[in-house]
Amino acid sequence: QPTLVWLRNDLRLTDHPAIAAAAERGGEVICVYIFEETDALRAKGGASLWWLDKSLRALRSDISSLGGKLICRKGDPEKIVPALVEETKATSVFWGRRYGKAEREIDGRIKQALQDNGIDARSFNTTLLTEPWQIETGSGGYYKVFTPYWKAVRESYEAPSTLPRPEKLGGMGVNGERIEDWALHPTQPYWSEGFATMWTPGEAGAAARLSDFLDHGVRQYEDMRNRPDCDGTSGLSPHLHFGELSPVQVWRAVKSRIDSGLQPESSAWSFLSEIVWREFSYVLLYFNPDMGWENYNPKFNAMPWKKDSASLTAWKKGQTGYPIVDAGMRQLWARGWMHNRVRMIVASFLTKHLLIHWRDGEDWFWDTLVDADPASNSSGWQWTAGSGADAAPYFRVFNPITQGQKFDVSGRYVREWCPELKDLPTKYLHAPWTADPETLKRAKVDLGTTYPKPIIDHAEGRERALTAWEALKEKQ
Ligand code: FAD
Structure with missing residues (x-):
């Protein structure tokens, strides 16, 4: 009597409560991954797809070393799970719980339908x-x-104590799709070639x-x-x-x-x-299931966000003229990841200096981060923007110059990601426009040509943000 283990965002074999419970039950344990195609779920971003592709291949090989096969299917899980139960004659289906609203609804319907058919459908905290x-x-x-x-x-x-890794897995006789045929790996544009220098998914x-x-x-x-x-x-x-x-x-x-x-x-x-x-x-x-798109603090619904696509593009491309912001945005693009301190700096810059909605930033991170996560991404953005639970107050505007000087003390980070500034003395590195013409010339920096001038003056951006915030407070 086989058990299906439906793996989702718990792509491991060790210390996995659903797999361990399936193994303990006895009978064949068949691991399944479904690439869910349903409008109810937010589509994964490009960087996440890069990771998923590699992680699934690693999992497939780990499963195969235990004598089994990772069964991959693409489509609507509400159709695929019952079909797999039918095909494999499984009597149990186990999985790890998810916490987003749409995911919970899907999983709840599947569980109910399986239980109505006498299947032992159980979920675990994985x-x-x-x-x-x-x-x-x-x-x-x-x-x-x-x-x-x-x-x-x-x-x-x-x-809890460590759960055993299964000794043997099954699924050899079950048909699946090839991960390679899904072509998850984004090729247009093909920006992810640098990811493998930092990461080993699996x-x-x-x-x-x-x-x-x-x-x-x-x-x-x-x-x-x-x-x-x-x-x-x-x-x-x-x-x-x-x-x-x-x-x-x-x-x-x-x-x-x-x-x-x-x-x-x-x-x-x-x-x-x-x-x-x-x-x-x-x-x-x-x-707060709407936290990915709704302000946790509704006061922010009246915030006069600006529609400024030129500044948004400059931010995404790491061309704002503030080295620590640009370094972070370029690291994100090249590695699919950004240091937490710099995430806070770039998010503050977008939502305060540029007065652009946190949702635009959240969306870009969703597409470009390999760790893009529905909970941490929206809470990180709302925290920085000031609209979240236990958030940094909106009036706390990160100064991108002093933040750079304080946290990228050696200047190594900016020099790595903004190499056009690498010959600037450290004391000017986080504010190149303060260097005298001779220093700029020696460092081969031509502001406005080799590296942008700031797209907004720091003091001006800060004042504008604080004025918007004051107006918002008065409206309440
Ligand atoms: P470490 O410092 O080594 O921390 C260990 C682990 O703790 C991390 O791997 C992560 O799982 C967790 N963690 C650390 N800081 C946070 C935090 N502030 N909030 C939640 N979890 C945390 N993290 C994501 O995993 N996915 C996201 O999509 C994401 N988006 C963010 C967006 C913004 C605007 C901000 C400010 C933060 C965001 N974070 C996100 C949180 C944090 O930046 C990253 O978790 C961290 O940089 C990951 O690097 P690390 O693994 O080296 O962290």
Whole structure:
């Protein structure tokens, strides 16, 4: 009596509650991936498709080394899952839960239909430490502020013990589609060639990155996490998004280092608190299913956002004339990823200096980030724009010059991504227009030709944003 395990954003075999439960049941375990084509779901962005393509190939090979086959199908899951049950004579279908509204509705209908037909359809938590409804405030309801949420998780969370990796998988006799035929990998435009220099999608790549971070990064995390010039963060976000690694595995690994005396302990806890930011974003998404497109704080519905496609394009292309902003946007394009500090700087620049709606920025990130995530992306944007839960206040306008000087201290980050500025002395690097003509000439920088002049004056942009905010407050 076979069990189908429908894998979605939990593309791993180790420590996978649905796979482990299927294996324990006995009988053939058949892993299925469905590329969902339905209008109800937001289409994946180009960078996510690049990752998915590679991750599925890695998973296919891992499954094959256990004697099985990853069954891939494309189309409407509400038709495909019952058809697969019929074809394989499966009596159980297991999967990991998803937390977006449309996904929950689809999964709920499928579960109901299967159960109506006598199939044991069960879902599991495969991607979070704790599910959004599990941790409540003292007075009931979900946490809307991060710090007490983090405190509650830190005090109460105990990672469950590791689940065994299956010894054998099935599915050999079942027909599937070839991942190659899906042509997920975007070729028009073909911008993703640089991604492979940074990333190894798949469970093995995720495990290697975690182990490297535990050996070399976690001790310095607290000091280095804000430094885009120092590779001070884990780079685990796409692996976590695709579930090649679960936060439970991360928690367990870090906690065991803490228990064996890792110093400074505060650095490891600071890293775990970021893992819990991800959880907090899922809490917000679960209880505010429209968070990807609606302001969490409705006050922002009256914000006089500007329609300014020329500035939006300059921002996307890394041509704003502010080196730290441009470096970040170019890193995003070339690697499918951007450092968190720089994400905040570029998002603040878009929503404040340029007064462009956070949704335009969220959309661009959705298409270009390999870790594009419905919960973390919208909460990151709304946090920076000021419209989110526990958000940075709108009047906190990041200064792209001093942020660059403070966090890209050595200038390594800007020099890497804006090589046309590499010969500028560090003291001018984050504000090239302040250099005297002789220095600019020596560095072969011709502002307006080799590198843009600022598309908006910092003080002017800041004032305009604050005036819009004041007007908004008065309207309430
Ligand atoms: P580390 O510092 O090593 O952190 C470890 C893990 O904790 C990350 O992999 C991630 O899963 C989680 N994490 C860290 N910071 C945050 C945070 N602020 N919010 C939620 N989770 C966090 N993260 C995404 O995973 N997907 C997104 O689409 C996304 N969009 C963002 C958009 C904006 C405007 C901003 C400001 C932040 C966004 N983030 C997003 C959060 C954060 O920038 C990334 O998670 C982080 O940069 C990933 O790098 P890392 O794995 O090296 O992080």
